Amino acid sequence: MANSMTEHSRKLRSKTANEYNKRMLAEGKVKQFSVRMETPVADEFVAILAEIGGKKAEAIKKLCEIYRQHQA
Structure with missing residues (x-):
């Protein structure tokens, strides 16, 4: 070994x-934070994470980018 x-x-x-x-x-x-949410919302996030790929932090960053683009 x-x-x-x-x-x-x-x-x-x-x-x-x-x-x-x-x-x-x-x-x-x-920074580190914890999120508690209803199961359907968490399931949706997990599904989106699978589509985006990568880590949770990367998925949150991508969702923030999408949100900001729609605000403009």
Whole structure:
């Protein structure tokens, strides 16, 4: 087994990623929020996410762009 696949290496990568994410939040470079919504609305969002592809943050950015285009 390669060193990168050992339990120790996986835990180390996880720890490093958690520290990075906490630092980005603390420095104000990213924001995190949670959304609670009715199941049909959440299902619709998941369907749109599947169509757009990518991560949730990318889908939210795309939806914001579409909204702004329709406001102009």
